Amino acid sequence: MFAPLSFFGMGAFFLLDTLPGQIGAVLTVGVCLFAFLKGDEPERIAAGAFMLGWFATMLAQRDSDLYGFPWAIFGLDVVMLFVLGALAWKSGRTWPIWATALQLLVVMSHIMIMIDLRTPIASFYAVLNLAGYGILLCLAIGTFWAWQERRAAGLE
Numbered sequence: 618m619f620a621p622l623s624f625f626g627m628g629a630f631f632l633l634d635t636l637p638g639q640i641g642a643v644l645t646v647g648v649c650l651f652a653f654l655k656g657d658e659p660e661r662i663a664a665g666a667f668m669l670g671w672f673a674t675m676l677a678q679r680d681s682d683l684y685g686f687p688w689a690i691f692g693l694d695v696v697m698l699f700v701l702g703a704l705a706w707k708s709g710r711t712w713p714i715w716a717t718a719l720q721l722l723v724v725m726s727h728i729m730i731m732i733d734l735r736t737p738i739a740s741f742y743a744v745l746n747l748a749g750y751g752i753l754l755c756l757a758i759g760t761f762w763a764w765q766e767r768r769a770a771g772l773e
Contacts, residue, residue, distance in 0.1 A: 648753045651758050656760040657767075659708040663716065666700045687755060691727045698724050701752075712759030719748040719755070
């Protein structure tokens with residue numbers, strides 16, 4: 618889920634080393650800032666959880682665990698799945714359902730690696746990255762809709 622923070626296994630110290638890392642960081646912070654400023658409560662909760670998970674994932678990544686299963690990151694992704702699932706259940710919006718589905722894809726990718734299905738590690742990281750950007754897209758669209766609904770109602 619927190620894939621935009623790193624590309625293909627780079628650790629937290631190498632986050633801003635490359636142009637893709639910089640673009641991912643700017644995109645992540647930009648969408649979350651947009652959600653904090655213009656979103657309603659569900660968007661703010663999701664943005665806060667995403668940012669906390671993003672930073673926690675940076676702290677949990679270790680280059681020494683290159684050949685082992687990333688249990689800490691798996692745990693963070695499961696927690697994010699529960700947060701998004703709770704938002705999908707409690708809010709009347711559609712974007713948390715899509716975000717939860719993408720996060721479930723991330724958790725299932727972890728499980729595929731965990732049970733050793735011999736999937737290529739590059740495809741694992743590609744799924745994590747694409748799903749992470751998909752979740753950010755869901756959050757941005759949901760924030761935009763909430764903002765437009767408030768403007769149409771004359772509350773903003």
